[in-house]
Amino acid sequence: MSSNLELKRICQQCGKEFIAKKTTTKFCSLSCGQRNYKVRQRMNKIETENAQIRASHLVHSGPIADHSPEQDLVDIKMLAFVTSMSTSTIFRLIKDPEFPRVKIGGRLLFDKRVVVEYLRRRYGNW
Numbered sequence: 001m002s003s004n005l006e007l008k009r010i011c012q013q014c015g016k017e018f019i020a021k022k023t024t025t026k027f028c029s030l031s032c033g034q035r036n037y038k039v040r041q042r043m044n045k046i047e048t049e050n051a052q053i054r055a056s057h058l059v060h061s062g063p064i065a066d067h068s069p070e071q072d073l074v075d076i077k078m079l080a081f082v083t084s085m086s087t088s089t090i091f092r093l094i095k096d097p098e099f100p101r102v103k104i105g106g107r108l109l110f111d112k113r114v115v116v117e118y119l120r121r122r123y124g125n126w
């Protein structure tokens with residue numbers, strides 16, 4: 001069986017056509033291979049740096065994007081819903097002048113996170 005391994009390939013570094021002896025050969029010469037290796041190393045380094053920048057960006061911007069102030073301000077029914085308490089329990093609790101509340105145009109609203117912080121401080125350690 002004759003070994004007919006004359007494969008025409010395009011060098012991945014310089015773009016010239018060459019005859020490869022193995023199917024895995026990607027470069028026309030050793031120097032092209034070495035040059036390409038250096039380029040790839042540089043590309044890998046840039047990609048790693050970009051990934052690190054993206055990761056740190058996610059960490060810093062994540063919580064800000066999740067919490068807009070509008071979503072944290074709720075009425076008493078919604079507060080009951082999010083805290084799993086009954087509205088009558090909340091009515092009893094807000095007799096405490098310390099209970100955090102927001103009055104906007106005669107409406108009584110609550111900042112969920114502040115209320116939870118208050119409950120945690122006052123009643124529990126969960």
Ligand SMILES: [Zn+2]
Pocket residue numbers: 011012013014015016027028029032
């Ligand atoms: Zn080449």
